[in-house]
Structures are given as structure tokens and as C-alpha cells.
Amino acid sequence: MSEIQKEKFKKLVNFAESYIIENAEKVLLAVRDEKLSETNPHERCQKLLEKYKPIYGLGVDEIPVDDFKKILNEFCRELQNYQAMPKAINYLSFSVDKDNNEILNCVYEFLSEKFNEIGINSNLLRELEGKFLDIKNKNSSDDEQSKELNKAWEKYSRGLMDVLIKIKGKSSDIDKAKEKFIESINKDCDYFNNVDGIIEEIEKDEAKKKDSDFNSEYNKYRDRLREFNKDIFGMGDTLTLDFFKELKCENLIKNDSHIIACYKHVGGKCKEKNKIVFEFISMCKKIEYTPFYVDKILWLCCTGNFDKDGIIITKMNRTKFFKEIEKSKILK
Numbered sequence: 001m002s003e004i005q006k007e008k009f010k011k012l013v014n015f016a017e018s019y020i021i022e023n024a025e026k027v028l029l030a031v032r033d034e035k036l037s038e039t040n041p042h043e044r045c046q047k048l049l050e051k052y053k054p055i056y057g058l059g060v061d062e063i064p065v066d067d068f069k070k071i072l073n074e075f076c077r078e079l080q081n082y083q084a085m086p087k088a089i090n091y092l093s094f095s096v097d098k099d100n101n102e103i104l105n106c107v108y109e110f111l112s113e114k115f116n117e118i119g120i121n122s123n124l125l126r127e128l129e130g131k132f133l134d135i136k137n138k139n140s141s142d143d144e145q146s147k148e149l150n151k152a153w154e155k156y157s158r159g160l161m162d163v164l165i166k167i168k169g170k171s172s173d174i175d176k177a178k179e180k181f182i183e184s185i186n187k188d189c190d191y192f193n194n195v196d197g198i199i200e201e202i203e204k205d206e207a208k209k210k211d212s213d214f215n216s217e218y219n220k221y222r223d224r225l226r227e228f229n230k231d232i233f234g235m236g237d238t239l240t241l242d243f244f245k246e247l248k249c250e251n252l253i254k255n256d257s258h259i260i261a262c263y264k265h266v267g268g269k270c271k272e273k274n275k276i277v278f279e280f281i282s283m284c285k286k287i288e289y290t291p292f293y294v295d296k297i298l299w300l301c302c303t304g305n306f307d308k309d310g311i312i313i314t315k316m317n318r319t320k321f322f323k324e325i326e327k328s329k330i331l332k
Helices: 003-032 041-048 065-081 102-117 124-138 147-168 174-193 195-204 212-229 236-247 257-265 273-286 291-303 318-328
Strands: none
Touching: 003 041, 003 273, 003 291, 003 318, 065 102, 065 147, 065 174, 065 236, 102 124, 102 147, 102 174, 124 147, 147 174, 174 195, 174 212, 174 236, 195 212, 195 273, 212 236, 212 273, 236 273, 236 291, 257 273, 257 291, 257 318, 273 291, 291 318
16 A cells, blocks of 8 residues: 555545534434534544444453344344345334344244244245234335335345354254354454454565465455355345444454445555455554444445434435545545
């Protein structure tokens, strides 16, 4: 990363903070009935987005087994983000309070009641989908029903059933299965939260960027992603990265279309999505910002979707964000 690129990246991140303050601060503070005392834009934006931090901070060594339902909630939230499904599923609309979310409770109860049949009874997928559609129909008006919506719920059901099969695969005893599943999540969290350490070691020796050592480390990282998501319909590498980022891994970013567009805007040349993650994390570290925070502010600037506040600020989107950047000429 050249000094010019580093400077461009820092300007982009600082502009994103100002963009959020200018377009979202008044609305968010009004919704929350809060005031901010900070005057520094960086500190102000950080304070504004405190509720958007990962579920578990770096201070939490391990996710406890008792939090199994919280992890299930993250799968429920994440799997609605496959393709164009967020609007169709709209997971949070079934309650912003995750403990009372109808979909989450349905999946949790289904796991408990049908545990012995999961992975064996092929009719269970239709049964789970039927339960979801009952909940959806109860919460929707007649004019919202369509084949498109039902197709989205079919895909969503398939992804969540795959998660339940993955849990059941850990043990034939439900309590043991939950325990081993959380144990595997903790191991993956440890690995993905240390990706910056792998990158740092590679960067100590520039030659490794071109030889088999670099490729070996990169392949281990990519294989770890694939091992996690290979049997979960709709998960993919991007949603896997987002899952671990939102759960605990502040040293991660996801490689979605918004991040890739921002990466290209500061002169990034890499075309392989998973390698872009390595470069993007490295850029964040060089300007001393956590990758999670940068990912979050850029995503908010490009979507205006402040989901944890239950609002979408429509004047914030990727096209308008980049137009404002062009107008400001900060990256010239």
C-alpha cells in the first residue's frame, strides 16, 4: 500500500464519518431521545454508532454455551441476506427484541422438538417452511402474498434447516450438540479475529506476497470459510465473514459490493474478493482504525440502513455517497 493510497483511504473513511454525522445524526438522536457532547467528528461518529458494535467484544474470551440461542439468532438474521431476500423476509420485523422474535423462537423450538428426526426425515424441511409461512401470513396483509415471497421463504427455510443439520451432526444428544457447536464457533472466532496477524507476518516479507507462503496462508483462510459454509444453503463467503464480524471478530471486514466499490475508489487493483479482504484489513490497520468500524460506516453510508434503530435513511445510498465524494474532490 503506497503512501498516496493510504492517504486516499484515510480521507475516504473520514469523509464517511462526516457523511453519517451530516445525514443521520439528527434522525438517530431524535429516535433515541439522546444528545452527544463530543465535538471531534471521529469521536462523535464512534459514539453515534456504539450500539452497532459486535455482540461480543474482544474482552469476551469465549461465547458461553448458554448463549446458544444468540448464535441461532445470528443465523436467522444473516441467512435473510442471501441475494434479494432481506425485504422479503425482513427478519427484524418479527420483533427487534431478539429474545421475542417469532422466527427465532420457531427455529429454536423446532430444533428441540424434532432433534432426533433432523437429517433423517426429508419432510421436515416442508414442515419448517410451513411454520414460517404461518407466521408470515399472520403478520402480513393479503396483498403482500405472492409466489416471489414464498420462494424467498423456501430458500430461507432451506438455509436454516442446513444449520440445524450441522448442529445435529455434532452429537446425537441435543445438549452435547449445542455445546460442541458453540465450541466450534469459538475456534473459528479465534482464527478469524487473528487474520490481521497473518497479514502482518506476510507483510514483513514483501516477497511472500508473490510466493507459495502467501498463497498457503491465503488458502488456509479461504478453506476455513468454505469449511464453515459449504453445507449451509445461501451462506457463502461474504455472509460467513459478516456472521463472524457481527458476532465477535472486529479484525474482519466482509467482501460485499459496497466494500469492493470503496476499495476500487481508493485505487485497489485486486479482483479476487477474498484477497480484497486481506488488503482492506491491512489498509484499516495502517490508518489505525478497526476493520469492523470501517466496514460498518462504509456500509451505512452506502445503504442508509440503521437496522438497530429500526430506520432506513433513504437519502443515504451508494450512488449519492460516491457523488458527494466526487463533488468534494478529496480523492483527486
